[in-house]
Amino acid sequence: MDFTFMPTPSVELNTVSSRDLLMLRLSIVVGGILISLFMIGDLQLVPPELSGAYITNRALIQLPILAGLLAFTFVPQFLRFAQTAFLATVLSLTYANYYLIHVAWEQASFSFPYEGTLLYAFFGFFVFGMKFYYALTAMLISSVGFVGLMLLDSVYGDRTWMNAGFVVGSLFVGVIGRHRIDRLLGQLEGANEQLVGLSTVDGLTELFNRRALMSESERLFALKRRANHRLAVFMMDLDHFKQFNDRYGHQEGDRAIRIQADIMRQVLKRQTDILGRYGGEEFMAVIEGDHADRFERLATEILRQWQERAVPNEDSPNSKILSCSIGICQGLASEFDSIDDMIRKADEALYCAKKQGRARYVMG
Numbered sequence: 206m207d208f209t210f211m212p213t214p215s216v217e218l219n220t221v222s223s224r225d226l227l228m229l230r231l232s233i234v235v236g237g238i239l240i241s242l243f244m245i246g247d248l249q250l251v252p253p254e255l256s257g258a259y260i261t262n263r264a265l266i267q268l269p270i271l272a273g274l275l276a277f278t279f280v281p282q283f284l285r286f287a288q289t290a291f292l293a294t295v296l297s298l299t300y301a302n303y304y305l306i307h308v309a310w311e312q313a314s315f316s317f318p319y320e321g322t323l324l325y326a327f328f329g330f331f332v333f334g335m336k337f338y339y340a341l342t343a344m345l346i347s348s349v350g351f352v353g354l355m356l357l358d359s360v361y362g363d364r365t366w367m368n369a370g371f372v373v374g375s376l377f378v379g380v381i382g383r384h385r386i387d388r389l390l391g392q393l394e395g396a397n398e399q400l401v402g403l404s405t406v407d408g409l410t411e412l413f414n415r416r417a418l419m420s421e422s423e424r425l426f427a428l429k430r431r432a433n434h435r436l437a438v439f440m441m442d443l444d445h446f447k448q449f450n451d452r453y454g455h456q457e458g459d460r461a462i463r464i465q466a467d468i469m470r471q472v473l474k475r476q477t478d479i480l481g482r483y484g485g486e487e488f489m490a491v492i493e494g495d496h497a498d499r500f501e502r503l504a505t506e507i508l509r510q511w512q513e514r515a516v517p518n519e520d521s522p523n524s525k526i527l528s529c530s531i532g533i534c535q536g537l538a539s540e541f542d543s544i545d546d547m548i549r550k551a552d553e554a555l556y557c558a559k560k561q562g563r564a565r566y567v568m569g
Contacts, residue, residue, distance in 0.1 A: 221284055232332050233275045240267055243321075252313045262305045270297045292339045295329035299347050303354050310358045317360070319368060322351060323375050330383045340383040344376040407482040409459055410466035418481030422491045422544045425479055429493060430538040436493055437500045437535035438544070440551040441465070441507070443486040444528045444563040448520035461516060461527055462486060468510045468529075472503055489548070497535055497568070504531045504566035511564075528564035530555060535568065 244263050251259050274294045277283055283290070302321040309317040326347060330340045354360070355369045405417035413421060422438075429436045443449070443465060450458040465488055469480050479491040494500055507529060516527040532555025534547045541547050554569030561567065 226278065229333070230275060230278055233271055233278070236328060236332075237268055237271045237275075240271070251309065251317070252315055255309055255313050255315060258308050258312065259305065262301060262308075266301045267298055270294060270301070288336055288339045291329050291333040291335045292343055295325050295333075295335070295343050296346055298325045299343075300350055303350050306360060307354060307358055310360045316362075319351070319361075319372060322347060322372055323379075326376055327379050330379045331386075335383065337380070337384045337387045340380045344380045348373045348376055409462055410482050412466050412469070412488075413479065413481030415481065415483055418479065418483065418489060419544075421479045421481075422489075422548075425477065425491055425493075426538055426541075426544040426547070430541075433537055433539045434493055435495060435497075435536065436491065436538045436547070437497075437533055438547040438551040439488075439490040439492070439500075439504065440483070440532045440548070440555040441469075441488040441490070442530050442555060442559070444523070444530055444559075445518060445521040446486040446527075448522075449518045449527055452518075452520045458486075464514065464516065465529065468507055472506045472510065489551075491544070494535075500533055500535050501566070501568065504533060504568075507531065508564065508566065523563055530558040530563045531566035532556065532558055533566060533568045 240263055244260070247259065247263075248256060271294070274290060277290055299322055302319075302325065306317045306319060309315040326343060329335045329343060335343065351372050352369055355365050359365050361368045405413060407414040412418075426436065443461060446458070446461070449461060462482075465486075466480075466482070469488060469490060473480055473490050473492055475492065477493055481489055483489040492500070492503070508531070511527065511529050514527075517525065518527040519525055521527070532551045532553065534551035534554060541550075550569045554567040557569075558565050558567040
């Protein structure tokens with residue numbers, strides 16, 4: 206669909222709500238609480254000579270890393286760098302854990318559990334919502350680090366390489382899971398975009414449908430009223446369209462309606478111009494401008510293009526070609542109560558154009 210001369214509906218996709226941001230912060234806090242709870246349990250298992258190194262690693266390295274991420278979520282630019290921040294956090298926690306495993310083996314020949322490697326990765330993949338390529342990067346760097354640690358220290362004896370394979374394989378499974386989630390979310394986003402299009406766009410003309418037309422018109426009217434700018438509502442109707450439909454058939458009738466939409470797009474080219482199908486063969490445009498002369502020139506050009514196309518309408522009691530009548534209401538937006546007030550006056554002007562012989566515009 207071509208939306209070149211249509212403003213985008215006021216629907217924002219891919220945004221993070223304040224509730225989502227709150228849930229992320231709560232997740233980070235929960236992660237800190239989990240590390241604290243692990244400390245209580247692990248201190249019962251590690252040899253006494255490792256207690257100091259263990260507390261230093263957890264309390265002075267890992268918890269501050271999470272606190273740093275939590276603080277970063279309050280920075281205005283956070284969303285722009287969120288994925289990088291998640292990746293850095295996961296890798297920092299993972300390598301802090303590797304260092305703890307190394308120290309435990311060096312100082313006390315103690316085989317410290319490696320499960321934290323998986324916990325940190327999966328927390329990043331599925332709780333923080335790391336995108337696939339970031340998750341893949343985390344997996345690769347974490348895997349290289351763990352294999353390097355196993356080459357440096359035979360921490361787990363005969364099971365060293367079996368555990369290394371388990372860690373790498375588990376991380377790979379997590380990345381595949383992240384990929385599937387991203388793909389499903391992409392499909393869902395595409396479906397949502399289609400639904401937005403279906404709910405706002407007229408299928409025949411690819412202009413706004415009536416609901417979206419009214420919503421966008423009200424939005425523009427409110428903006429221009431606050432700024433006290435000039436605004437115009439064009440109500441346009443194809444002349445003797447019933448006779449045209451009866452003689453040439455509904456397919457030609459649909460083609461005529463599409464011609465009207467094409468003419469509107471060609472003449473009303475500003476990004477702020479709101480163009481829509483009001484109903485049947487009736488169309489509406491809401492446009493801004495500094496002078497009433499501009500609106501008259503635009504109306505004249507719409508009528509001229511119909512004359513130039515010379516679409517036959519033999520059963521028309523007036524001209525033997527299909528034409529358009531236009532009613533215009535224009536003025537400072539502050540002079541009107543609402544967009545409905547302007548539409549009503551434009552409709553009255555359109556009725557006058559019909560009474561005066563059609564194929565013309567009347568400025569209300």
